[in-house]
Amino acid sequence: MPRRSLLLLAAAVVMLYFLIIMFMLSPLNGSKSTYYGHGYMNHFSYRQLPAVNWCKELRWRSPPAPHVVALVSYPGSGNTWLRYLLQQATGIVTGSIYMDHSLRVHGFPAENITDGSVLVVKTHEAPPIGRDKFKSAILLIRNPRDAILADFNRLHKGHIGTAPKSAFKKKSHEHKKTDWATYVSHELVGWESLHRLWLTRFAGAVHVVFYEALVQDTRAALQGILGFINHTISEADMNCAISFKEGIYRRKKKLQNFDPFTSEMYSALDEVRNRVLTMVVDYQKKHNESVRDNTVHQLSG
Ligand SMILES: *[C@@H]1O[C@H](CO)[C@@H](O)[C@H](O)[C@H]1NC(C)=O
Numbered sequence: 404m405p406r407r408s409l410l411l412l413a414a415a416v417v418m419l420y421f422l423i424i425m426f427m428l429s430p431l432n433g434s435k436s437t438y439y440g441h442g443y444m445n446h447f448s449y450r451q452l453p454a455v456n457w458c459k460e461l462r463w464r465s466p467p468a469p470h471v472v473a474l475v476s477y478p479g480s481g482n483t484w485l486r487y488l489l490q491q492a493t494g495i496v497t498g499s500i501y502m503d504h505s506l507r508v509h510g511f512p513a514e515n516i517t518d519g520s521v522l523v524v525k526t527h528e529a530p531p532i533g534r535d536k537f538k539s540a541i542l543l544i545r546n547p548r549d550a551i552l553a554d555f556n557r558l559h560k561g562h563i564g565t566a567p568k569s570a571f572k573k574k575s576h577e578h579k580k581t582d583w584a585t586y587v588s589h590e591l592v593g594w595e596s597l598h599r600l601w602l603t604r605f606a607g608a609v610h611v612v613f614y615e616a617l618v619q620d621t622r623a624a625l626q627g628i629l630g631f632i633n634h635t636i637s638e639a640d641m642n643c644a645i646s647f648k649e650g651i652y653r654r655k656k657k658l659q660n661f662d663p664f665t666s667e668m669y670s671a672l673d674e675v676r677n678r679v680l681t682m683v684v685d686y687q688k689k690h691n692e693s694v695r696d697n698t699v700h701q702l703s704g
């Protein structure tokens with residue numbers, strides 16, 4: 404074969420490989436910013452996620468539990484991370500009232516499942532009016548400053564990065580306030596009302612978990628949750644879950660090189676946060692739970 408044809412053949416082969424690789428990557432690019440119901444954004448793009456190593460093969464609850472436990476949180480508060488930890492510890496899938504396609508193919512096969520075949524069911528919504536949907540609830544509470552910022556970053560940058568500085572300065576014409584300031588006060592109203600509704604309007608038992616306590620002592624927080632849902636696991640299972648606790652679902656904390664919160668925002672955040680913490684204390688007193696140490700810690704923190 405003449406040299407030139409050989410070269411052409413080689414070039415064609417390289418080209419073909421390149422096309423195949425492009426083809427394999429292309430469906431992965433489109434998944435980053437899909438919106439699902441309730442305006443809740445999918446925070447993971449396929450490409451960023453390596454495979455999950457599970458402590459044990461995930462299974463469904465069998466027989467199904469007669470009651471469903473809600474896993475409630477405001478967006479940006481670590482709900483997916485807690486689901487991941489619970490799946491590691493128990494080997495049982497966790498459900499969701501949402502259908503997040505990228506979570507579904509990356510370790511959460513029970514997206515859009517809300518019955519007793521799952522361990523807990525994720526929701527960011529107010530307690531449902533019909534009182535039999537959820538029997539009890541785990542309420543995951545994160546400092547509103549961090550939750551609101553995490554959600555803002557996600558809206559602007561997907562799961563990966565942080566919003567650019569300019570995103571915090573933007574003003575939509577006539578408004579005096581920045582869009583960011585409007586966003587913070589709006590989200591703060593939502594943050595307070597979500598917690599208020601679950602602590603005061605929900606008929607079932609509520610178990611409060613502080614995100615900051617979950618980070619600080621993951622084992623104790625998980626033990627508390629498992630106790631609440633009456634699920635016992637071996638110490639080996641707990642050790643395994645703890646050894647994989649970082650997982651792939653935890654947003655890497657990126658430090659902002661500036662503080663986007665003004666002092667007025669900080670006062671508003673503190674005021675609202677203290678009102679909610681007081682509601683937690685009242686709830687725990689009313690239900691004759693001894694007010695737990697970490698609630699007191701949150702109050703003073
Ligand atoms: C979620 O589940 C319901 C039934 O349980 C089904 O009708 C609906 O199509 C599902 N949604 C998605 C997006 O798969």
Ligand SMILES: *[C@@H]1O[C@H](CO)[C@@H](O)[C@H](O)[C@H]1NC(C)=O
Pocket residue numbers: 470472539631632633
């Ligand atoms: C756990 O067990 C207690 C006592 O039997 C029961 O009152 C409670 O409803 C159970 N909790 C859940 C989430 O099933």
Ligand SMILES: *[C@@H]1O[C@H](CO)[C@@H](O)[C@H](O)[C@H]1NC(C)=O
Pocket residue numbers: 691
């Ligand atoms: C509440 O707890 C106290 C002590 O922990 C106990 O003496 C009291 O009987 C409890 N009250 C109710 C209504 O369960």
